[in-house]
Each structure stands twice: as C-alpha cells, then as structure tokens.
Amino acid sequence: MRERKSILQNLDWTTILLYFLLVIIGWINIHAAVYSEAHSSLFDFSHNSGKQLIWIGTSILIAAVILIIDAKFFSAFAYPIYILIIMLLMGVLIGGKEIAGSKSWFQIGSFSLQPAEFAKFATALALARFLSKIDINFRDWSTRILAAFIIFIPAGLILLQHDTGSALVFSALVLVLFREGLSGKLLWLGLFVAFLFIIALLFNKFIIIGVLAAIAVLAIVLNKYFRKRWLIITGIFLLASGYVYSVDYAFENILEDHQRKRINVLLGIETDIHGAGYNVHQSKIAIGSGGITGKGFLNGTQTKFNFVPEQSTDFIFCTIGEEWGFIGSLVLILLFIGLLTRIVFIAERQRSKFSRIYGYGVASIIFFHFAVNIGMTIGLFPVIGIPLPFISYGGSSLWGFTILLFIFLKQDSVRLELL
Amino acid sequence: MAVFFILILYHSLPLFRCNIGMKRNFGDRQYIIIIIFALTGLIFLVRLFWLQVIDDRYILSAESNVLQKNIIYPNRGLIYDRNGILMVYDEAAYDLMVVPGQVKEIDTAAFCSLLNITDSVFRVKMNKARKYSWYKPSLFLAQIGKEEFGFIEEKMYKYPGFFVQSRSLRKYPLPVAAHTLGYIGEVNNSDIEKDNYYRSGDYIGKSGLEKFYEKQLRGRKGLEVVMVDVHNREQGSYRGGRYDSVPVPGKSLYLSIDATLQAYGELLMQNKIGSIVAIEPKTGEVLCFVTSPTYDPNLLVGRIRGSNYKSLTEDSLKPLLNRAIMGNYPPGSTFKMVNALVGLQEGVLHEYTSYSCYGPASSPIRCTHDHISPLELQEAIEQSCNPYFWNVYRSMISNPTYGSTKEAYKVWRNHVMSLGFGAKFSTDIPFELSGNIPSAEYYDKVYYEGHWNALTIRSLAIGQGEILVTPLQLANLAVVIANKGYYYPPHLVESLGTKNNYIEAYNTRINSTIDSSHFNVVQEAMLEVFEGDHGTARWSKLPGVKICGKTGTVQNPHGEDHSMFIAFAPKENPKIAMSVIVENSGYGSTWAAPIASLMIEKYLNDTISRPMIENRILNGNLITKE
C-alpha cells in the first residue's frame, strides 16, 4: 500500500494532465467530425465518438496496469518485447488483413489491431536498452550499425506492409541518437542527402550535376584547405552525382504512381485539386475557413459533409481548425509543444540512462507524428497517413501512444530508485 | 527546414562543438531538441495564421463547397381571354441533370435510345458537363415532356449521376393566337447581360405578349440555400433557411382578345394569306388579331421547338410573320374616306359637293366603277369613285389659301396622322410597324422643293403611292369612324394580375382633328355599302344588324390584287370595328367583305345564320404555292 501511494505521489501529474486534455480534445472533435442530426450523442457506441470512449477507457486501464508493473520489468524485458513485436510484424505480413492498401492489421473477431502502433514503443525500449550500456561509444561503427539495425528492422517490416507513414516514424529516433552523442556531422550528411533528394526531383539531373561540379571546382581552386583534399572533394562529388542519378531513376521506376503523384503535387510540379492534391486542398479549405475563432462546436461543414477525407483519423486537425479557428489551433499546438518539452525535461532529470534514452524515444516519436500529421493537413508535408497522437480516432493508435507515454511515466515515478 | 536551420546555428557556435571532450554527456543537446520542437510549432502557427486569419480565399471556397443555391422557379403567369377562357398555362416538364462525378459505368447505347439522342450528342453533352464541374449538376437534356418523362423515369435508377429537375412548359389549350401570345425560350447571353435576373438555362419571353409582359409574367424566382456534402447530397437548409426566399408567381394577363372570335377568324382565314384585326371601338381593346397562315403555338414549346422553328422559318408562306402588324399595305380605296374627312374638316368639301366622273376616260386618274355622274360625296364613297377623290384631294392640296402646296400638304398630313396613321400606337403590341405617311420634306427631297404639286402626288388621293398602312391602323380607322372622331390606343391586355386591374395608360382617349359632325356622311356611305342597291358588299349584309363597311383593293404588281375591307357594327353604338385583308384575292367584296360580315355576326350574335357564305369562305383556297 505504501508503495502504491508513493507511485501516485511521484507521478508527473503535469504530463498526465496534458495527456488527458489531448485525449478529451480528440474525443470531442471526433464527435464533431462525424456529427449529424441523426447521430447526435457523444456516447453513441455505434459511432466513432462512442467507440473512441471505449478506447479511452481501455487506455486508462492499460496505463494503470503499466503503473502497477515493476519499473525494472521494461528494461529487463526490452529485448523480448522487441522480438515479440518483430514476430508480430512478420506474422501480419503472412496472416494480416488488408485495409486501405496496407496489410498491417490483425483481425480478432470484430476487432482489428495494428502491430505497427506497438512497434514504436518496443523499438524505443530496445534502443534505450542498447544505448544504456555502460561502455557505449558512438565513435564505434559497431554501435552505429547496431543502433541502425534496431531501428530499421521494424521500419523495414512495416514498409513491406505498404504502411510507408508508420515506417517513416522510426526515422525520428535519429533524434535519440543525436542526444546520445551521434555526431552532428552525420546529421548534416543526412540532411544533405535529403536536400539532394528533393533537388533531384525538382530539377533536371544534369543541371544539378553541373552545379555540383562547379561548386567542387570552385572549392578546390579558391580554398587552400580544400585544395589539399581535392581527392576527397572529387569523391564526394562523384558520390553525390551518382546519388542524384539514382534518385531520379528510383523516382521514375520504383515509386508507385500515387506516391509519385503526391510528391509531385507537394513540390508544386503538378497541381491537381481533384486527384492527389484534393485531400490537402480540401483540408486547407476546412482549416482556412475557420478564421480566428472558428465556426463553433458542431458547426463545421467541410469535415462533416465529407469534403475532407479521413476526417476523424488522419485529418482530425481539420475539424479543430474549422470549428475552433486559429485560437483552437494555437491551443492545441501549445499543448503538444508543452507535452514534448515536459517529456524532454523529465528525461533529463532521470538518473537512469535507460529511462532518459527511452524518454527521448517517446518525445521524438510523438514529435514526428505531430509534425508530419499537422504539416500535411496545412500543406507543408506530403500526405503521409499517420495519426495525430492522442487525438485521432483509433484504438491501436491510442493504446500505442498510451503505452509509450506511461512506460516512461512509470520509469520517472521511480527515478530515485533506479540507477 | 527547421532542423536545417538549427544545425547551421549549432555548427556556428563553438560552444556546441562535439569534439570538445572524449567522454561527454551531450546534455546540452536537449536545448537543440527543444528548439527544434518549438520552431516546428512556431512554423505551424505562422502557417495557420496565414491560412486562417490573413487569407480569406478559403472561407469562400468552403462556402462554394458546401452551399448549393437551389432556384425555385415560380409559375409563369397564366393568360386568359376577355371572357376568362384560359389560353396559356404551365405544364410540368423536366430537365435531365447530370453530376459527372457520380456517373458510373453505364450502358451508353441503351441510355441514348431511351433519351432518343445519338451517341455523339451524348458525348458532347457529357464533355460540356465535365468541363463545367465534376461535382456540380449541369443541364443534360432540357424540357422533357410529361409523357416522355414517365417513360424515362422508370429507367432512371440504372443511371446514377443523372437526376431530374422539374421545370414547366407553356401549354396552349386553344391552339390560336400564336403570334399575339408569342413564345418563350432559353435566355441568350445578351439577355443575361441586360438583366442579371437571368441565369443560363432560364426562360424568357421571346416574342408577342410573352416578351412584352415578361417582367409581369415571370414572377420572381425563389432561392433555397442548402448544404450539400461532398457527393452533392443535400444535408438540410443553411442556417435554418435564413437566406431562403419564396418564389413569387407571375401575374396573370387578362387579354382583350376574344378567344372564340380569334379561333373563328383563324378558321375563316385558313388557306388564305392575310389578316383580321378587330377592335372594340369604345375601349381600343383588340378583340382578335388574326394573321394567316398561322401555326399552332404548341409547336414552339420544349424540345421540339428548335426543329419546328426551323421549318416554320423555311416555309415560303412565312407563317411566323405577323401580317396584322408587320404587313405594310397601301390602303387603297379605304383611304378615300380619310380624304373625305380631311376635305370636310378643311371646308374644301361639303356633303353635297358634286363632281363629274368620266369613267375610264377620267384624268388624271381613271374610274374603275360604273356609276351615275356627276355624283355627291356619299355616292362617291359608296362607289369608290377615283376621279371624285382626286378632285377632293386637289381642291385641298392646290388650294391657294394654304400659301403653298407644301403647307397644304402639311395640314393634310397632320389630319391623316391624327387618325392613327404613320406612327406606332406604342402599346403592348410588339413588333408594330409605323406604316408610312410621307412627310413634305420627303417630297422635297425626291422632287426638289417647289417642284411638286397635287398632280405629282396624286396617288395619295386614292390611297396608293408611297402611303403604307398596317392592318391594325386600318382597323383603327374603322374605330375612329365608328366613334365619330376619336379612338383609344389599340391594346391587347385589359388587366394585369386580377381581372379588374386595368392598365390606365391605355384608357386615354385620343381625339382626331376631325369634328364628329363630319363622320355622319361617311357612316351613311359605309352603311350603303351593305344596304344600298348598288353597295359593293350587299351580298354580305347581315339581316338585323346595321354594318358599315368599305371595300378596298390593293394593287399588287406581283399578282392578283389584295382584297381589303374595313367595317364596324352596329352603326348605332358600335361594338366591333375591324379590318380584313386577304392577299391575292381580287376585289374586296368577294372575300374580305363576307369574312368581315361573318366575324361581326359571330361576335354580336354568337351564331352563324348564313351557312352558304360561311361554307364558301371555309372552302376557299387562295394559296398558290410556288
């Protein structure tokens, strides 16, 4: 009894408050997104808002169970949990059910579950466990490669399920590596690669290679430091050229049509407000029509009348933007930034390296979802179907994020006992 | 971008350089991560501020997404005749609409045969609709009649994306008075430009009364603002119908036309070219407005309109031409009464003034009639003596008291125009022509000033020459004579909206410049045309009714002369005045006079007591088609 009381005392109630605020905002807006005169009850269990209430209830139960379980369990069983999830991911590839083009669901009765949602916390756990080894050093290539493996195995499996969005989430864990000492230069390199990627899609590959060559020549001619290292510069140039060339090839030959189209629309190469750009266009209309104060609760028309697709899941932010306006959007974004900052703050106060690293995993995964989801609804990112944490409708997603967050809160509640 | 920015920042600060110590905690990197989070949030807020507060395009887009303005068409006004007989009403019709985005794979061939259109028409219409909008309805096929619709409706379930919108079609229970009533048709671009009430696809009166009274007949469209979902399904009214408006039905027209008389007139005129215009002298109300050949107004309604209109325009007999107002004829002998009246008014002629006639030997105008000589005014009118009226005319135009021929002519012309000639009445009779009473200036131009005299323009004495009148003006002459000197502007509509809501503007009496006393001798002469032993219309007299009339023959250089007749009856307290013109029928007495007589009998007695005459007219075929 004494121990349980201390758990409650040591829990970070600020985070829990933010959690509940987000979950309730989600529930209310799911109700608004699917609201119609005929289905006007928040508690109608045949509707998304009623079902979400069930998910919220079960999430609280799961959270409670996590808080009761011994904190050491998660670090001790990090690898087994990870391996179990990997097996589930492989299982879903074989025996899964295909929903909306992604073979990523387990169907158990009338109940479907998406293992990918649980792979996130499992990977964060495994990564934390691995990086919390005492003698870890990011200068070792073995460390880098092993960390990359932990991240890429589940991401790769999810990619095989054609759930590109969820797979991309794992790239967010780079932030964890960065916090733990991965060289900034590697991130630089990563960004350069991404930059070249976009440039390669936008412009003719020969022009880019020409510009790169010009830069390389100028660097060698004008700068003594680079002149001494002309061989390296030339090597980088050749690699970059080969990369640009292969991106171009991959884009034209490997990407699927709809993916190519989405990227083209986002980059402004294509404008197609009825096809690939339709969703974003309608989403911007819904949010933009909200004005400063919004149209008022249940008064939104764009989401309710299905102009916006997936209005209670991936595009739930449209309902918030439309009905609550800029004020509502501001509040929601501040809540998220508040939560993320709070998690970072809590992570930094951990004595246990495992807890801290896991905390950064939590923050980076939530951040990635938040950034990409809202980014796509306001037209800053391509449409990548990932949910807005705690807000979007869906059991797997809400459970996944709840588990992710509450394992961390449990670790935090016993931070003084862990080392 | 945010991450990019941060990394630049990071690498420019030596404090954060990663290679400071071998064993580092890297705890300072938490701030970079927090800055990344915060910057992302900030970028989102800036973007949202732009979308939601600054750029108001999206509000409009949202409205056009969700708000659909449904126009509710009011019933167009009905048209009744003077006795309350319904002449025009609206019948339900249907427009087939299409929402291209909802059209699924359909059996195009079956669909085309159902609608009775060709495959290429189908493709053209579909492309047009797609071009307009993928999600909004476009007109696919307009004005499907009731019977056809019943057939199509049964099969509609097979063709998603197509739906039917109810409209209305004009229907004419009595197929008469087509020209007078006019027709309606889809608005064209210039109609829309002129009046922003109209939207593409609306109907507008194109001719006749439908055109003249368009504003009254059309009523006011209602509007219903509804919200629609992405599939264009209605989701209820917008803000409780705050922006809705109820359609106001069009006003009914109560015509002065007597539909029965009109129908009888059209019957008599069948197989003849010409017109009958009858007017109630006491009011100027037009009782019938017959032009022949005519057509069934139901032909110019709905989808059949286009092809029917084409074949009517191609008809060599010009059935679309309204001869009662568009026909310009020299008035011929009927104009002798005008000259008589002007002479009497000017004092150059008296009831007992007598002139000699030398028959065909007369100069400068021959006489074509056989009669006693010398003769007085009444006989001269009755016998239509050309030399007599030449003398009357000359005694005025060449009269030195006026100072000059030109001044005399001006006085003469002023009198003539006061009788309703040479100008439009400008009432509700559309496409009216003004006829022509040449001005003195005109003759100055043609013959040079001072170089023309009575002799030069002698044809005017007997209603020939440059003078042109319309059948409507001739009927009005009969009115003026019947009323002994005044008329009301001839008009077609008695009242608007309700039966007794008379149009004031048409109730203004217009006095001619001729004193009423001068009309007695003219009326007596016209009575003799029917009653006299030598009257030209004596075969057409109607026992018990004193009809006054005057024949006229209009010389036609292209063939048989036109037969013309004006009449009014009864002589005391006249109820009907009219003009009848039958083209290419020779003397006025053979065709025009009996038609006038039958019309008067029909109107006054409602029965025909002279089947022989009637049969002769009905069986007469005066059309020789090339």
Ligand SMILES: [Zn+2]
């Ligand atoms: Zn004579």
